[in-house]
Amino acid sequence: MLSSFLVSLLALAPLDQRHLHRADVDLYVEMSDARTAWRAMQSAPMVAMMTGEPMAKLDAFGQQMGWNLRSAMDGLLPQADPTRPDDRFWPWSAATSMSMSLSGLEPAGGELRGLMVADFADEAAAEQALRAMGSLAVTDAKAESMRLFGQDLQVARYRADAMQLRLAGWSVRAGSRIVAGIGATEPADLAAIGADASMAAHPTRLDDEGLGPRAGALVYRAWSDLEAVGAAEFGALSGVLELQKWAAGFLPFVGSRGKWRLELDGARFATESLVERIGPAKELDASMGIGPVPPAATAMVPVEAVGAWTTTMAPEALEPLLDRLLGLAATGDGTGALSKSLDRPCAVYLLPYPALMQAVQAPPRVVVAMRTLDRAAFIAAMDAKAAAVLAADSKQRVDSKPYRRQPMWVFAAEEEPAAAVASPAPAGPLGAMGAVDFAMRPTVALHGDRVLLALSPTTARSEIKRLIDEKEGSAPHALASLGMEGAFEVSTMDWSRLLGDLWDQARGLVPMLAQGGTEPVDLSLLPTSVDLFGALQPTRSFARRVAREGGAPLIHARSESSFGPETPLMLMGMLYAGMSSRQAPPAEAELLETKPATKAAEPVADDSQARTTKALRSVKTALAVYKSQAGRFPASLDELLRGTDSFPDGFLPEKRVPFDAWNRAFVYEPAVDGGSYALRSTGPDGVDQRGAGDDIKSP
Numbered sequence: 001m002l003s004s005f006l007v008s009l010l011a012l013a014p015l016d017q018r019h020l021h022r023a024d025v026d027l028y029v030e031m032s033d034a035r036t037a038w039r040a041m042q043s044a045p046m047v048a049m050m051t052g053e054p055m056a057k058l059d060a061f062g063q064q065m066g067w068n069l070r071s072a073m074d075g076l077l078p079q080a081d082p083t084r085p086d087d088r089f090w091p092w093s094a095a096t097s098m099s100m101s102l103s104g105l106e107p108a109g110g111e112l113r114g115l116m117v118a119d120f121a122d123e124a125a126a127e128q129a130l131r132a133m134g135s136l137a138v139t140d141a142k143a144e145s146m147r148l149f150g151q152d153l154q155v156a157r158y159r160a161d162a163m164q165l166r167l168a169g170w171s172v173r174a175g176s177r178i179v180a181g182i183g184a185t186e187p188a189d190l191a192a193i194g195a196d197a198s199m200a201a202h203p204t205r206l207d208d209e210g211l212g213p214r215a216g217a218l219v220y221r222a223w224s225d226l227e228a229v230g231a232a233e234f235g236a237l238s239g240v241l242e243l244q245k246w247a248a249g250f251l252p253f254v255g256s257r258g259k260w261r262l263e264l265d266g267a268r269f270a271t272e273s274l275v276e277r278i279g280p281a282k283e284l285d286a287s288m289g290i291g292p293v294p295p296a297a298t299a300m301v302p303v304e305a306v307g308a309w310t311t312t313m314a315p316e317a318l319e320p321l322l323d324r325l326l327g328l329a330a331t332g333d334g335t336g337a338l339s340k341s342l343d344r345p346c347a348v349y350l351l352p353y354p355a356l357m358q359a360v361q362a363p364p365r366v367v368v369a370m371r372t373l374d375r376a377a378f379i380a381a382m383d384a385k386a387a388a389v390l391a392a393d394s395k396q397r398v399d400s401k402p403y404r405r406q407p408m409w410v411f412a413a414e415e416e417p418a419a420a421v422a423s424p425a426p427a428g429p430l431g432a433m434g435a436v437d438f439a440m441r442p443t444v445a446l447h448g449d450r451v452l453l454a455l456s457p458t459t460a461r462s463e464i465k466r467l468i469d470e471k472e473g474s475a476p477h478a479l480a481s482l483g484m485e486g487a488f489e490v491s492t493m494d495w496s497r498l499l500g501d502l503w504d505q506a507r508g509l510v511p512m513l514a515q516g517g518t519e520p521v522d523l524s525l526l527p528t529s530v531d532l533f534g535a536l537q538p539t540r541s542f543a544r545r546v547a548r549e550g551g552a553p554l555i556h557a558r559s560e561s562s563f564g565p566e567t568p569l570m571l572m573g574m575l576y577a578g579m580s581s582r583q584a585p586p587a588e589a590e591l592l593e594t595k596p597a598t599k600a601a602e603p604v605a606d607d608s609q610a611r612t613t614k615a616l617r618s619v620k621t622a623l624a625v626y627k628s629q630a631g632r633f634p635a636s637l638d639e640l641l642r643g644t645d646s647f648p649d650g651f652l653p654e655k656r657v658p659f660d661a662w663n664r665a666f667v668y669e670p671a672v673d674g675g676s677y678a679l680r681s682t683g684p685d686g687v688d689q690r691g692a693g694d695d696i697k698s699p
Contacts, residue, residue, distance in 0.1 A: 016200065017030065017097060017098075017099040017117045017119070018030070018099065018198060018199035018200035019193070019195075019198045019199075019200045020099075020115065020117050020179065020190060020193065020198070021099060021101040021115060021117075021193075021198060021199045022101065022103070022193055022197055022198065022199070023196075023197055023198060023199055023201055023202055024103070024197070024225075025101040025102060025103045025113075025199075025225070026102055026103050026104070026105045026106065026224070026225055026226045027100075027101065027102045027105065027222065027223070027224050027225070027226055027253055028099070028100070028101045028199055028222060028223045028224075029099065029100050029101075029220050029221070029222040030097070030098065030099040030100075030206070030220060030221055030222070031095070031097060031098045031099070031218075031219065031220050032097050032218070032221070033096075033097065033218060034092075034095040034096055034097050034098050034118075035093065035094075035095070035096055035121075036217050036218070037217060037218065037219045037220070037264070038089050038092065038093040038095070039093075039217070040216070040217035040219070040264040041089065041219075041264065042089070043266070043267070044264060044267070044269075044562075045267050045535040045536050045537075045562040046562070046563070048535065049532060049533070049535065053527075053531070054527035054531040054532045055527075057525050057526065057527045057531070058525075058526065058527055058532075060525050061525035061526050090125070090128075091120065091125040091126075091128040091129045091132065092129065094120050094121045094122070094125035094129075095118050095119065095120050095121075095125070095129070096119045096120060096121055097118070097119050098116070098117070098118045098119075099116070099117050099118075100114065100115070100116045100117075101114065101115050101199070102114045104183065104184070105226060105229050106226065106227055106228050106229065106279075107228060107229075111183060111184035112167070112182070112183035112184065113181075113182075113183045113184050113185040113189075114169075114181060114182040114183055114185060115179070115180070115181050115182075115185055116178075116179070116180045116181075116182075117177070117178070117179050117180075118177070118178045119176060119177050120176045120177070120178070121176065122176055123173075123175055123176050125176070126173055126175070126176045126177065126178055127173065129178060130156075130171060130173050130178055133158075133171060133178075133180065134156060134158065134171070144157070153172055153173065153174060154172070155170055155171070155172045155187060156170060156171050156172070157169070157170050158170065158171070167182050167183060168182070168183065169181060169182040169183070170186075170187065172187065199223070202223075205223045205259055206221045206222075206223060206259055207259075208261070210259075210274040210546065210554070210556065211259070211261055211272045211273075211274060211556075212272060212558065214261075214263060215263065215265050215270065216263035216264050216265025216266070216268075216270060217263060217264050217265070218261070218262075218263055219262040219263060219264050219269075220260075220261075220262050221259070221260065221261050222253065222259070222260040222261075222262075223258070223259055223260070224253040224254075224256045224257060224258065224260065224275065225257045225278070226253050226254055226255070226256065226257075226279075227254075227255060227278050227279025227280065227281075228254065228255070228279050228280055229251075229254055252271075254281070255277055255278060255279050255280060255281025255282070255284075256273070256275035256276070256277060256278065256281070257275060257276050257278045258273060258274050258275030258276060258554065259273065259274055259275070260272070260273045260275075261273070267535050267536075267537055267562060268537055268560050268561065268562060269559075269560070269561055269562065269563065270558065270559070270560050271557075271558070271559045271561075272556075272557070272558045272559075273555075273556070273557050273558075274546070274554055274555070274556050275554065275555055275557075276548075276551070276552055276553075276554050276555065277555065285552075286314065287313065287314045287316075287317035288311050288312065288313045288314065288317065288346070288488075288489070289311050289312060289488035289489055289543070289545075290312045290314060290344060290488070291312055291344075291488065292485075292486050292487060292488055292544075293310050293311060293312065293484075293487055293488060293489065293490050294312065294344075294345050295480075296343075296345040296371065297310040297311065297312065297345035297346055297347050298310050298347070298476070298477065298479055298480045298490075299476070299480075300345070300347040300369040300370075300371075300450065301347050301349050301369075301477040301479055301480075302349070302351075302463075302466060302477065303474065303475045303476065303477050303478075304351060304352065304466075305349040305350060305351055305352075305477055306350055306351070306352050306493065306494050306497050306498040306501075307349060307350040307491075307492065307493035307494065307498070307539075308347060308348070308349040308350070308477060308479050308491060308492055308493075309347070309348045309349070309489065309490075309491035310345075310346070310347045310348075310479060310489065310490050310491070311346055311488060311489040311490075312344040312345055312346060312488065313344060313346040313370070314344065315338075315339040315340070315341075315342035315343070315344070315370070316336060316339040318339070318342065318346075318368075318370065319336065319338050319339045322338070322385075322442075322444075322453065325442045325453075326385070326389050326411050326442060328385075328388060328389060328392055337377065337380065337381040337384065338378065338381035338382065338385060340373075340374075340377065340381075341372050341373055341374045341377040341378040341381055342370050342371070342372055342373065342378070342451065343370060343371040343372065343373050345370065345371055346368065346369070346370050347368075347369045347370075348366065348367070348368050348369075349366070349367055349369070350364070350365060350366050350367075350493075350498075351365040351366075351367065351459065351462070351463075352365075352497070352498065352501055353365060353501070353502060353505075362456060362458070362648070362649070363440045363441075363455035363456045363459070364455060365454075365455075365459050366454070366455060367452055367453065367454050367459060367460075367463060368452070368453040368454075369450060369451065369452055369453075370451045370453075371449045371450060371451065372446070372449050372450075372451050373449075375446070375448075375449060378446065378451065379407055379446065382407070382409050382444060382446075383400070385409075386398040386400060386409055386411075389411060393413075395413055396411065396412070396413060397411075397412050397413070398410070398411055398412075399412070399457075403445065403457075403460075403461050403464055404464055404465065404468060406445060406446060406447050406464050406468075407445065407446045408443065408444070408445040408446070408457070408460060408461075408464070409443065409444045409445075410441050410442075410443045410457045410460075411441060411442045411443070412441040440455055440456065441455070441456050441457055442454075442455060443455070443456060443457045443459070443460040444460075445460040445461075445463070445464055447463075447464055447467045447468070448467075450467060452464070456648070457648075458648050478492060478494075478538070479491075479492050482540055482542070484542035484544070486544045487542035487543060487544045488543060488544060488545060489542065489543045490541070490542045491539065491540075491541045491542075492538055492539055492540050492541070493538060493539040493561070494538045494539075495533065495536040495537075495538065495539065495561075495562060495563070496529075496533045496534060496535075496536040496537070496538070499529070499532070499533045499536070500529035500530070500532075500533045500534075501529075503529040503532060503533065504529050505628075507526055507528075507529075508628065509621075509624045509625065509628060510526065535562070536562040537560075537561070537562050538561075539559065539560070539561035539562075539563070540559070540560050540561070541557070541558065541559035541560070541561070542557065542558060542559075543555055543556070543557040544556055544557075607661075608661035608662070608684070609661070609696060611660075611661045612660040612661045612681050612696050613696065613699055615658040615659070615660060615661075615666075616660075616666065616679060616680075616681065616696065616697075616698045616699060617698075617699050618652065618653070618658060619637065619640070619652070619657070619658065619666065619668075619679060619698075620679060620698050620699070622640045622651040622652045623640070623651075623677065623679070625651050626639070626640055626651050627674075629644065631674075632673070632674030632675065633670050633671075633674045633675070633676070633677050634670065634674075635670060635674070636668065636670075637657045637666070637668050638657065640652050640657065641655065641656065641657065660681040660682075660683075660696070661681075662681075662683075662684060662686065664681070664682060664686055666679060666680065666681055667679070667680050667681070667682060667688055678691070678698075679697070679698040680695050680696060680697045680698060681695065681696040682695055683695045683696055
């Protein structure tokens with residue numbers, strides 16, 4: 001009976017894949033015209049960038065420097081069949097339709113179950129896709145045989161236990177159709193799906209009603225009924241996926257019940273959804289987005305910001321966020337005085353990085369801006385908050401020294417001992433993003449009625465200075481021109497500007513990084529920022545509420561971008577990453593020991609030269625950045641440890657000058673005019689041979 005049922009299901013036309021998926025799943029996604037979607041994806045900005053002329057130029061330059069950039073890019077865009085160089089997406093580009101459903105994703109949602117169905121243009125493509133799927137996991141040698149279409153078909157079993165994922169799965173090919181399951185899903189489960197229990201019984205879930213008119217190639221439609229994420233099969237990653245209530249509503253599909261649609265119109269993706277918030281995310285309705293975005297929120301975004309997200313926030317929702325940032329378990333004295341002093345307009349924005357190394361060595365330059373209703377009450381509440389922080393943790397320090405006569409509170413932990421320790425993964429839902437090595441000092445500043453929350457005093461000071469120097473009638477941010485009437489949140493991100501600025505800075509450092517090489521470096525091979533990122537268009541997104549008879553309002557959201565609806569998620573993610581990484585000791589498990597040797601050198605380990613080269617490269621990069629700031633190379637390597645306004649923690653991520661693999665200091669010989677230098681390790685024998693013998697020169 002099961003065989004007969006499967007025969008009928010697998011023989012259905014491609015557009016009838018919905019019959020295979022239960023209606024009560026957490027998430028359902030389908031590509032009804034996969035071939036059109038894949039053709040459109042070929043021209044997507046990131047694909048074009050990584051497969052076109054700019055990447056070819058970058059690869060040629062990398063070969064000069066001894067780098068294999070092509071392999072790295074191929075890892076980002078893996079080619080399933082190397083015999084098809086004309087079609088990077090083959091055999092998936094030969095799929096005519098695809099669909100997937102998942103259940104059990106929620107922390108208490110039972111066992112994880114998933115089903116994928118794909119129809120291909122021919123059997124050869126389906127077979128190649130089946131092999132590609134099998135290469136991702138270990139195949140069980142005990143394959144099962146199932147009688148389908150009058151023939152015996154093989155049901156292959158898989159298991160995957162990598163990157164903290166523990167999943168089992170299976171697949172079967174019937175002609176040009178593939179059906180695959182993961183987790184607790186079994187082939188026999190398909191027999192339990194009746195006409196009323198399948199996605200096909202609910203066609204209105206995926207129609208366009210309530211969404212805008214279609215303008216590009218349809219990539220996918222989706223239906224979500226997912227309150228939270230945290231399936232046990234994700235192992236330790238489930239802790240990353242269990243989001244805080246205030247962040248749950250920003251991940252696509254999570255905390256939503258309703259329909260989604262993604263299109264690709266030339267170089268721009270358009271993501272549109274019509275959903276109701278469910279689960280923990282429902283609390284966002286009472287904490288943010290209370291009414292349309294007021295002009296006061298947009299006015300707080302500086303024209304210099306490369307990304308911004310504006311909304312209204314209930315002040316009582318901000319105070320717990322601040323307490324988490326400061327490491328407090330509760331809101332100090334419990335009076336909520338800080339909340340009572342704040343107004344609702346809120347802007348979160350990302351400032352550009354003035355120097356390349358700040359992007360990796362300093363906290364994200366994300367600022368949360370609000371307004372205070374009572375300046376004196378706010379100052380008193382912050383003083384009480386500072387006292388609560390000191391009382392809760394004796395290792396905390398609070399600097400309440402004003403900056404340019406503007407009140408400012410800087411919260412920092414005492415310096416950790418210099419001994420090398422392994423850094424544990426930061427806790428929290430975005431802990432995986434928090435594996436960074438910087439000193440995060442949450443800072444609250446006040447200028448007039450403007451409240452600023454930043455992850456470092458450097459960022460807060462630069463904003464205070466800008467506000468003091470700001471002239472009347474300064475140009476508004478581009479966000480003000482979006483004109484999304486009735487929206488309760490609006491965001492934008494200028495990816496071309498953000499990435500282009502960082503690339504131009506990196507390009508300017510190349511001559512210094514290449515110093516000491518045996519061959520001249522041809523900078524003409526390097527693509528310009530316009531070559532690489534010129535096609536990236538700014539993100540524009542909004543969300544508005546739509547009244548619904550007999551129920552809570554629905555949320556209609558739309559995002560247009562070269563990537564997708566990433567702006568609020570990215571800004572909040574960067575803020576949360578900084579929060580999660582606070583007080584985390586440096587990740588020094590792989591750093592070299594920095595104490596001088598007190599005994600004879602140990603026998604050379606196999607990786608000694610590689611470790612020494614890695615440390616030399618770190619110092620060389622720091623020297624290049626130092627010169628870009630000071631106009632000369634330092635007189636000694638110790639100068640790299642001195643903080644500046646742009647680099648308050650110095651220029652070395654290790655926060656100390658590393659030694660080589662034999663615990664010896666590097667030989668550093670700067671020119672008298674500071675325009676060049678020599679850098680090397682004396683090698684295993686410890687004898688300086690000025691770059692000869694077993695000395696290891698800077699790469």
